Amino acid sequence: MTAVMKGVRILEVAEHTFVPAASAILADWGAEVIKIEHVERGDAMRGLMSSGIALMNTKVHVLLEHSNRGKQSLGLDLTTADGIDILYRLAATCDVFLTNKLPGVRTKLQIEREQLREHNPRMIYVSGTGHGERGPEIERGSYDSLGFWARAGVASGVMRPEADVVPSPPGPAFGDSIGAMTIAGGIMGALFHRERTCEAITVDVSLLGVGMWAQAASIALALQMGQPMAPPPLNTPTRNPLVASYKTQDNRHIALTCLQAMRYWPDMCRVIGRPDCIDDPRFADHQSLADHGDEAASIVREAFASAPLADWRVRLADFSGQWAVVQTTLEVVDDPQAVANGYVQDLETADGIPFRLVAAPVQYGGAPSTPSRAPHFNEHGDAILASIGLDEEQIIDLKIRGVVA
Secondary structure (H helix, E strand, C coil): CCCCCCCCEEEEECCCCCCHHHHHHHHHCCCEEEEEECCCCCCHHHHHHHHCCCCCCCCCCHHHHHHHCCCEEEEECCCCHHHHHHHHHHHCCCCEEEECCCHHHHHHHCCCHHHHHCCCCCCEEEEEECCCCCCCCCCCCCCHHHHHHHCCCHHHHHCCCCCCCCCCCCCCCHHHHHHHHHHHHHHHHHHHHHHHHCCCCEEEEEHHHHHHHHCHHHHHHHHHHCCCCCCCCCCCCCCCCCEEEEECCCCCEEEEECCCHHHHHHHHHHHCCCHHHCCCHHHCCHHHHHHCHHHHHHHHHHHHCCCCHHHHHHHCCCCCCCEEECCCCCCHHHCHHHHHCCCEEEEECCCCCEEEEECCCCCECCECCCCCCCCCCCCCHHHHHHHCCCCHHHHHHHHHCCCEC
């Protein structure tokens, strides 16, 4: 893959997933990323494995790997004068500063935009927050399950009206990962703007804003209709039997999205072994098919329930309409299209333990990006410090005083 971000240096003061995953994407694309971690515990994500919050084995912290692949790590105490001086000296060498610290914490740590730009006027200053840089709740933290999923209307948008339980996100870092890609795109846009105009601008992205953008079409319709978007009740009449999911004999599901129902109805009748339905007057044209949608859906439902998924894969192979198997997170890894396009990549930890990660979804030059592993805590500390002119004695002194890990 073409390393489109080669030559770009990013300085990160951030934890967890939303913001760190953004620089991880850029590292996949060639950027050099220096991750500043808490001088004692490191990124809070490092402790997640032992907290009981995330279920994973103890050999590979894949959540940490997802959001920190390809970076360099330095443990640094930003509450000390020497620590903040080191940060400023690093900032002078970087193109981008990236943080998820709340405004009050940025002020306390002296890492606000103006303070960093005193040392590097060309630096792009990037913040990722829960709810945005303005408003009454700028000091309130958030997680993707809150700002993206619950508050932005995503959870209510998938909550069935018959349900009495708010659905949870489909997995960890769901909104974080979408938000991270948004931040990465924002950084690239700001760098392009700087290249064209010599102006270094700020970039801010919030989980709430990303969630609302993901829901933008639904929000537009809700505003137009004056009512919130939600899935229709289960007893809602079917108008298009080819926009639905059907259960197979072995309790798997096949999703159909054939928006032009009448165009694909004859071919579906062939696939399900019901050629008699092609000339059935109930399904003779678009309007009659819509008027008898429940009857048509019942025929399709009965047919799909008569055979297992493996059979339907074969029978649907030459179907002219649009369909997909409802797959699990394990099945999609071996999806022929995912394999052919390199959407999952093989990696190894520093100890040689193999694991796999999803690659960044944007490919340059006709090839997938190949991520490298996440760093151990403070793995590159000495080298990073040496890069700004500190000698061995100075580094040892900083370690003795607890300024660096």
